[in-house]
Amino acid sequence: MSTNHNGEFFYPSEELKSKLHVKNYDEIYQYAAEHPESFWSVIASELSWFKPWDKVLEWEYPFARWFVGGKTNIAYNALDRHVNTWRRNKLALIWEGENAEVRTYTYLQLQREVNRFANVLKAMGVQKGDRVSIYLPRIPEQMIAMLAAAKIGAIHTLVYAGFSVEALRDRINDAESKIVVTADGGFYNGKVVPLKNIVDEAVSKCPSIISVIVVKRTGADVDMTPGRDLWYHELMALPIASPKCDAEEMDATDPLFILYTSGTTGKPKGVVHSHGGYMVGTYITTKWVFDMKEEDTHWCTADSGWVTGHSYVVYGPLLNGATTVMYEGAPTYPLPDRWWSIVERHNVTIFYTAPTAIRSLMRYGSSWVNRRDLSTLRILGSVGEPINPEAWLWFYKIIGQERCPIMDTWWQTETGMHIITPLPCTPLKPGSASKPFPGIVVDVVDEEGESVKPGEEGFLVIKTPWPAMLQTVYKDPERYKQQYWSRFPGVYFAGDSAKKDEDGYIWIIGRVDDVIKVAGYRLGTAEIESALVSHPAVAEAAAIGKPDPLKGNIIKVFVILKFGYEPSEKLAQELKNHVGHELGPIAKPAEIQFVESLPKTRSGKIMRRVLRAQELGQPVGDLSTLEE
Numbered sequence: 213m214s215t216n217h218n219g220e221f222f223y224p225s226e227e228l229k230s231k232l233h234v235k236n237y238d239e240i241y242q243y244a245a246e247h248p249e250s251f252w253s254v255i256a257s258e259l260s261w262f263k264p265w266d267k268v269l270e271w272e273y274p275f276a277r278w279f280v281g282g283k284t285n286i287a288y289n290a291l292d293r294h295v296n297t298w299r300r301n302k303l304a305l306i307w308e309g310e311n312a313e314v315r316t317y318t319y320l321q322l323q324r325e326v327n328r329f330a331n332v333l334k335a336m337g338v339q340k341g342d343r344v345s346i347y348l349p350r351i352p353e354q355m356i357a358m359l360a361a362a363k364i365g366a367i368h369t370l371v372y373a374g375f376s377v378e379a380l381r382d383r384i385n386d387a388e389s390k391i392v393v394t395a396d397g398g399f400y401n402g403k404v405v406p407l408k409n410i411v412d413e414a415v416s417k418c419p420s421i422i423s424v425i426v427v428k429r430t431g432a433d434v435d436m437t438p439g440r441d442l443w444y445h446e447l448m449a450l451p452i453a454s455p456k457c458d459a460e461e462m463d464a465t466d467p468l469f470i471l472y473t474s475g476t477t478g479k480p481k482g483v484v485h486s487h488g489g490y491m492v493g494t495y496i497t498t499k500w501v502f503d504m505k506e507e508d509t510h511w512c513t514a515d516s517g518w519v520t521g522h523s524y525v526v527y528g529p530l531l532n533g534a535t536t537v538m539y540e541g542a543p544t545y546p547l548p549d550r551w552w553s554i555v556e557r558h559n560v561t562i563f564y565t566a567p568t569a570i571r572s573l574m575r576y577g578s579s580w581v582n583r584r585d586l587s588t589l590r591i592l593g594s595v596g597e598p599i600n601p602e603a604w605l606w607f608y609k610i611i612g613q614e615r616c617p618i619m620d621t622w623w624q625t626e627t628g629m630h631i632i633t634p635l636p637c638t639p640l641k642p643g644s645a646s647k648p649f650p651g652i653v654v655d656v657v658d659e660e661g662e663s664v665k666p667g668e669e670g671f672l673v674i675k676t677p678w679p680a681m682l683q684t685v686y687k688d689p690e691r692y693k694q695q696y697w698s699r700f701p702g703v704y705f706a707g708d709s710a711k712k713d714e715d716g717y718i719w720i721i722g723r724v725d726d727v728i729k730v731a732g733y734r735l736g737t738a739e740i741e742s743a744l745v746s747h748p749a750v751a752e753a754a755a756i757g758k759p760d761p762l763k764g765n766i767i768k769v770f771v772i773l774k775f776g777y778e779p780s781e782k783l784a785q786e787l788k789n790h791v792g793h794e795l796g797p798i799a800k801p802a803e804i805q806f807v808e809s810l811p812k813t814r815s816g817k818i819m820r821r822v823l824r825a826q827e828l829g830q831p832v833g834d835l836s837t838l839e840e
């Protein structure tokens with residue numbers, strides 16, 4: 213369905229509106245625009261600081277340092293701050309395994325588990341600033357490991373469990389992690405997802421790793437390498453695993469985590485986020501965008517291996533003292549109403565998911581939804597790709613029963629927090645992420661960096677720094693400058709195209725670089741291509757995203773075979789499996805086409821744009837740089 217770029221408005225009910233944290237967006241936006249530093253500092257003071265900051269923002273273009281001189285710890289704010297109040301006995305986490313097992317943790321219980329694991333890490337020699345890789349399924353230990361690392365000032369770096377050997381190895385090696393935390397597997401769609409053998413293969417070429425900590429989840433047989441591999445539950449039973457651990461007092465600008473994300477070229481970039489600014493950004497966006505209150509139960513369906521899980525499964529909800537829900541498995545296991553049954557049984561009030569999931573669940577029809585009681589829901593959210601109005605309306609009518617506004621949140625791994633998003637008081641247009649969050653200034657510009665007219669397509673840019681802004685690319689500040697701040701000097705280039713309408717609403721169109729969004733997952737053409745050329749039959753490869761009604765995009769690759777290899781169905785299948793093994797099942801190409809040549813620039817760069825246009829039967833545009 214095409215997007216209607218002016219559309220009708222959907223308004224929140226007066227009843228909902230009367231109880232919101234923010235009732236008037238324009239007023240707050242205006243205030244924040246005029247007094248950005250006082251705006252952000254008032255928000256920051258809602259959190260706990262060991263020492264207040266001297267300066268709200270030090271902006272040495274393009275490096276922003278927020279809350280300079282301030283000392284804090286995000287894990288202290290997510291746990292200890294609440295444990296010191298009546299909230300200690302309130303549920304922090306409700307976890308449900310795919311096998312219907314349920315585990316709950318109060319704030320006090322979660323804090324103790326985190327402290328125990330923090331002490332284990334310390335005893336293993338992990339110090340402030342050291343990196344800890346986490347490669348876990350969606351189980352409570354994923355969150356515990358993150359918070360434990362943060363508590364002692366170590367830097368966590370998660371790798372989504374849908375990634376495989378080569379992807380994991382590259383990320384561990386770039387981060388030079390000492391430890392990797394993994395599991396004997398996880399349950400997904402009725403099967404055990406093996407992780408340990410992937411870690412073994414990856415770590416065989418990771419010289420920095422001293423130890424592999426393995427959580428027992430499925431009971432599957434795994435090889436344990438003596439002297440290197442240790443069971444999580446055995447470590448947690450040792451006397452060193454004391455439930456008491458003081459939070460390390462961190463500079464607000466100290467790194468909290470590195471999360472790798474696909475970029476335009478080469479290896480994935482290590483996006484670095486801080487304790488202070490990231491904390492303030494995720495805290496307030498969770499509070500205002502989802503109107504989060506004390507009594508809320510928040511379920512974000514994302515995996516914490518991605519930024520959405522970091523910010524809105526773990527940190528945002530816990531910083532707000534709410535209850536967060538985590539579900540291990542597939543949305544349709546054992547039946548297509550699994551998600552709705554989770555909403556019903558755990559009384560979820562805020563539900564945040566991705567358009568691709570909505571589209572796939574829509575296909576099963578509304579009767580699966582209607583057999584469940586979803587009356588606890590109050591606010592809905594969408595993230596990861598543009599939501600088509602058809603899916604928006606189904607989400608609104610069938611899931612939200614026309615009662616719950618949908619927050620279509622545009623943001624990125626790099627932004628750390630929501631950037632363009634409605635608040636629940638905002639009149640909504642299905643398919644538009646609406647307007648920037650207060651304190652944030654965005655624009656849509658043309659090739660020259662000039663604002664485009666309403667209705668015209670252009671590049672999305674962010675014009676002023678924001679607290680949860682990435683600090684740099686790990687070990688590569690030049691790449692940070694180059695990637696984000698060189699396309700349009702003075703402003704942050706997001707890599708997306710967009711339009712602005714007459715009402716100032718922003719409509720995101722999609723990536724304009726070599727990033728492909730598949731079912732909301734962010735993948736880079738470069739990584740897919742390098743996985744392909746690591747196969748002995750492949751001479752060269754080019755990957756493109758091809759629009760797909762369910763997944764947003766699928767991956768199509770064009771492959772030139774080496775001399776002596778013949779195209780065949782069998783070889784195509786082998787190449788798909790090879791990418792699955794190297795990079796991960798989520799990156800498996802859906803289509804492979806064998807070709808004799810690829811369109812290239814005179815300097816030898818593959819012109820994916822041309823391949824894509826040809827594939828879609830669109831005009832190929834400017835070909836002046838194409839080699840003969």
Ligand code: WTA
Pocket residue numbers: 473518519520594595596597598599620621622623624625626645706707708720722723729732733734
């Ligand atoms: C896309 C995910 C349209 C966009 C949080 C962005 C969206 C990329 C939306 C970042 C949205 C995210 N509407 N597109 N509401 N949210 N995107 O780093 O292309 O995995 O640049 O972060 O997702 O993907 P990432």
